[in-house]
Amino acid sequence: MLPRQPPLDPAAFAETVRSALAEALPSALVPQEVHVVPEIVFTPNGKCDVRATRGNLFRTAQPADPSPDSP
Numbered sequence: 001m002l003p004r005q006p007p008l009d010p011a012a013f014a015e016t017v018r019s020a021l022a023e024a025l026p027s028a029l030v031p032q033e034v035h036v037v038p039e040i041v042f043t044p045n046g047k048c049d050v051r052a053t054r055g056n057l058f059r060t061a062q063p064a065d066p067s068p069d070s071p
Contacts, residue, residue: 010036 007013014034022030041052 007036 014036017034018030035054035057037053037056039053039056041049041056043049
């Protein structure tokens with residue numbers, strides 16, 4: 001998901017994304033973490049440069065509490 005402008009509160013944006021996914025997906029498919037980055041970095045050949053993009057993390061949303069039946 002790419003907003004037109006960087007979110008003012010990355011933590012709130014990450015939680016909004018998780019909440020929206022939780023409404024649309026089964027719980028097993030909702031990500032435990034949501035990473036908010038100010039921009040996605042691309043390599044010269046147009047692919048996402050994952051290492052460089054990870055270096056730009058604003059914040060990682062707190063993982064959801066594991067379900068009681070999780071080990």
